[in-house]
Amino acid sequence: MDNGPTDATPTTAAFRLVLLSKSNPVMGCYMFWTSLLVLKMLVMSLLTARQRMKTKTFANPEDLRISRSPEVRFGDPGVERVRRAHRNDLENILPFLLMSLVYVASGPNPLTARLLIRIGASARLLHTLVYALIPVPQPARALAFFTTFAITCFEAGYVLFCCIKYI
Amino acid sequence: MDNGPTDATPTTAAFRLVLLSKSNPVMGCYMFWTSLLVLKMLVMSLLTARQRMKTKTFANPEDLRISRSPEVRFGDPGVERVRRAHRNDLENILPFLLMSLVYVASGPNPLTARLLIRIGASARLLHTLVYALIPVPQPARALAFFTTFAITCFEAGYVLFCCIKYI
Amino acid sequence: MDNGPTDATPTTAAFRLVLLSKSNPVMGCYMFWTSLLVLKMLVMSLLTARQRMKTKTFANPEDLRISRSPEVRFGDPGVERVRRAHRNDLENILPFLLMSLVYVASGPNPLTARLLIRIGASARLLHTLVYALIPVPQPARALAFFTTFAITCFEAGYVLFCCIKYI
Numbered sequence: 001m002d003n004g005p006t007d008a009t010p011t012t013a014a015f016r017l018v019l020l021s022k023s024n025p026v027m028g029c030y031m032f033w034t035s036l037l038v039l040k041m042l043v044m045s046l047l048t049a050r051q052r053m054k055t056k057t058f059a060n061p062e063d064l065r066i067s068r069s070p071e072v073r074f075g076d077p078g079v080e081r082v083r084r085a086h087r088n089d090l091e092n093i094l095p096f097l098l099m100s101l102v103y104v105a106s107g108p109n110p111l112t113a114r115l116l117i118r119i120g121a122s123a124r125l126l127h128t129l130v131y132a133l134i135p136v137p138q139p140a141r142a143l144a145f146f147t148t149f150a151i152t153c154f155e156a157g158y159v160l161f162c163c164i165k166y167i
Numbered sequence: 168m169d170n171g172p173t174d175a176t177p178t179t180a181a182f183r184l185v186l187l188s189k190s191n192p193v194m195g196c197y198m199f200w201t202s203l204l205v206l207k208m209l210v211m212s213l214l215t216a217r218q219r220m221k222t223k224t225f226a227n228p229e230d231l232r233i234s235r236s237p238e239v240r241f242g243d244p245g246v247e248r249v250r251r252a253h254r255n256d257l258e259n260i261l262p263f264l265l266m267s268l269v270y271v272a273s274g275p276n277p278l279t280a281r282l283l284i285r286i287g288a289s290a291r292l293l294h295t296l297v298y299a300l301i302p303v304p305q306p307a308r309a310l311a312f313f314t315t316f317a318i319t320c321f322e323a324g325y326v327l328f329c330c331i332k333y334i
Numbered sequence: 335m336d337n338g339p340t341d342a343t344p345t346t347a348a349f350r351l352v353l354l355s356k357s358n359p360v361m362g363c364y365m366f367w368t369s370l371l372v373l374k375m376l377v378m379s380l381l382t383a384r385q386r387m388k389t390k391t392f393a394n395p396e397d398l399r400i401s402r403s404p405e406v407r408f409g410d411p412g413v414e415r416v417r418r419a420h421r422n423d424l425e426n427i428l429p430f431l432l433m434s435l436v437y438v439a440s441g442p443n444p445l446t447a448r449l450l451i452r453i454g455a456s457a458r459l460l461h462t463l464v465y466a467l468i469p470v471p472q473p474a475r476a477l478a479f480f481t482t483f484a485i486t487c488f489e490a491g492y493v494l495f496c497c498i499k500y501i
Contacts, residue, residue: 020187020354022273028333031269035323035330038266042316042323045258059251062304084393090257090424091379097265098431099372102365106356114333137396152376156369163369166362166448187354189440195500198436202490202497205433209486212425226418229471257424264432281500 019105029114030104033121037093040125044086047132051079085132092145093124096152103155106162116151123147186272196281197271200288204260207292211253214299218246252299259312260291263319270322273329283318290314353439363448364438367455371427374459378420381466385413419466426479427458430486437489440496450485457481 022028052058056069057076064072100117127144130136189195219225223236224243231239267284294311297303356362386392390403391410398406434451461478464470 018185018352018355020272021185022330025333027272028330031273031326032330032333034265034269035326038262038319039323041258041262042319045316060248060302062302062308065305081394086258090261091375091420094261094265094424094428095372095375098368098428102368105354105361106365135394135396138399141396149376149379152372156373156376159365159369163356163362163366166359166366185352187439188352189496192500194439195497198440198493199497199500201432201436202493205429205486206490206494208425208429209483209490212483227415227469229469229475232472253425257428261428261432 019107020101024104026104026108026110026113026117029117030100033117034097034100037097037121037124040128041086041089041093044082044089044128044132048079048082048086051076051082055079081135082132085128088131088145089124089128092148092152096120096124096148099152099155099159102159106159108158116155120148120151123151186274187268191271193271193275193277193280193284196284197267200284201264201267204264204288204291207295208253208256208260211249211256211295211299215246215249215253218243218249222246248302249299252295255298255312256291256295259315259319263287263291263315266319266322266326269326273326275325283322287315287318290318353441354435358438360438360442360444360447360451363451364434367451368431368434371431371455371458374462375420375423375427378416378423378462378466382413382416382420385410385416389413415469416466419462422465422479423458423462426482426486430454430458430482433486433489433493436493440493442492450489454482454485457485 020027055076055078057073057079058064058069059072059074061072123144127141130140130144187194222243222245224240224246225231225236226239226241228239271280290311294308297307297311354361389410389412391407391413392398392403393406393408395406438447457478461475464474464478
């Protein structure tokens with residue numbers, strides 16, 4: 001399970017340079033926060049299911065028997081709010097995670113990289129809190145949204161600059 | 168095309184440890200099933216297009232000429248079912264693939280990892296079958312859904328535990 | 335920041351084989367175009383926001399104060415067009431990027447791989463242009479769509495063939 005060699009042969013030196021491996025602390029940090037964000041995204045499905053149960057809003061005829069609902073329904077505000085939050089996750093968390101992976105592979109400053117990953121991921125956790133769980137007045141949601149948005153942009157800009165010669 | 172060295176120099180030994188490379192059988196397994204799931208997701212677009220053609224339900228004015236439809240339409244049940252299945256894929260397959268990549272990078276037990284990848288991917292193929300192609304009574308869809316859901320959760324838990332020191 | 339060794343020790347030789355690193359020009363090319371596509375996807379959120387502002391179509395009660403709109407609204411054609419384009423990105427760009435990463439890891443012919451990545455990514459930029467920015471008659475959008483679609487399929491087929499033994 002451990003892929004980080006500890007002796008000091010030339011092999012080791014080169015191996016340290018494999019950026020997308022657990023021996024790179026930045027990659028370890030990325031792996032930790034990716035797992036947390038993936039878990040958070042999965043929870044959105046459960047939140048949607050809970051809202052559907054509570055309001056008996058089912059979109060498929062084959063789901064009606066579970067809740068003894070008479071017919072399919074759409075557009076319940078509670079269900080739609082969770083679904084909008086979930087879609088916002090797809091639009092922002094997935095690009096953030098993919099972008100961060102590529103950013104880690106570009107060999108950024110370790111301190112900066114770990115800070116960006118931690119802040120970007122935490123902001124998305126906060127975004128779900130203020131959007132789907134406890135709706136609070138703006139600009140709470142906008143601030144959480146633009147934090148991750150700006151970090152993803154910065155990472156993209158950094159990699160574009162790094163890899164411009166491979167265009 | 169082959170990046171797996173076969174001699175036994177120290178270099179080779181270290182190289183075997185590069186987890187995100189084709190020389191790692193777990194990564195090979197991940198790559199195979201990722202390709203299959205990506206193809207499956209692309210097929211959803213074709214299924215949507217087929218339903219749109221069949222029911223003449225087009226959402227964009229510029230698409231009307233193809234099918235000689237008089238106006239844009241929304242909300243056809245057949246089209247919406249395929250679209251819900253497609254959205255469910257986005258919500259579950261993409262996190263599963265991203266999570267599995269990170270899981271492979273964390274150096275899990277090869278047998279366990281390959282098993283989880285195979286079962287998780289197969290369950291999603293089954294999910295599409297019982298949701299978009301041949302709607303069958305519950306709990307067929309729920310079982311397929313929660314299989315991949317549980318596997319993604321397990322992988323996330325494993326990586327969180329592995330990488331807790333990099334938080 | 336540079337992880338590409340230039341001396342000719344055995345270590346270096348093995349290291350050249352690490353496909354998912356910046357020392358591999360194909361990976362560099364992938365990283366460049368991934369950043370560009372991620373930026374493009376983020377811009378879709380801004381385009382949606384602009385359309386929402388312009389038409390005062392807000393889906394959440396807490397957003398109404400910003401634009402002094404009297405109530406939540408749904409289904410504005412301008413907003414929905416950008417949202418469809420954005421969803422189409424989720425359905426196609428994310429699988430394309432994930433598939434291309436796995437394709438790069440499978441060690442394809444460098445010239446072919448770089449060409450496919452460039453064309454596939456450019457086609458998606460064009461797709462957004464003709465869908466969300468300047469709606470033009472078909473088959474402009476269909477051509478852009480199927481270019482990336484076909485490239486993703488080819489990459490998936492290549493990897494399936496490469497990794498069939500790890501099934």
